[in-house]
Amino acid sequence: AAAAAASAASSVAPPSVGPSETSLQNSSDEDDESDSDSRSKGAGSAPLRSRSTAKRDISGMDDQEAKKLERKRLRNRQAATKCRQKKLARISELEQQVNQERDHAKQLDYNLDQLRKQIRSLEQAITMHAGTGCQMH
Incomplete structure (x- = not known):
């Protein structure tokens, strides 16, 4: 199953990096930018914050808000x-289905040859x- 997963993963093209993911990478590298700068990069999306910025926001909250x-x-x-986990389970299920279909196709090929x-x-x-010399009718 691991070999099938590796071959399935190698046959699938890697996902392309979309604008929001690029913005996220840029914002984590450039923590010193202001919110207005990050809004202009995000093409209409909300400003993206890095983890360090998000943790600093907790310090300004009261205990109830922080717990929430x-x-x-x-x-x-x-x-x-x-x-x-659901995604991995679904992938495993699909790999099993692919293997069953391959086995079925092999069986059909064998039957066709016979x-x-x-x-x-x-x-x-x-x-x-x-x-x-027999005359069949």
Whole structure:
């Protein structure tokens, strides 16, 4: 299964980096930029903040708001983990399905070869029988 996953991963083209991902990479490299600068880069999207900026925002909150934000982040991490696990399970399921379909195709090819051999054998038998002078109707 690991080999199939590796071959499936190698046959899939890597996803292209979209504008929002590029903005995220740029914003993490350039923490000193103001919000207006990051808005102009993000083509109408909200400003992107790095983790260090997000953690600094907690210091300005009261305890209740900070706890609420931490709970929200925890739920988000859990949801992301669950989503990744579901994705891996689906990939595994699809790999199994691909393997089953390949096995089925091999079986069909084998059956086709056997039927072709049987046709040749029957044609030879008919030819030999016709050579004996028998008139078949």
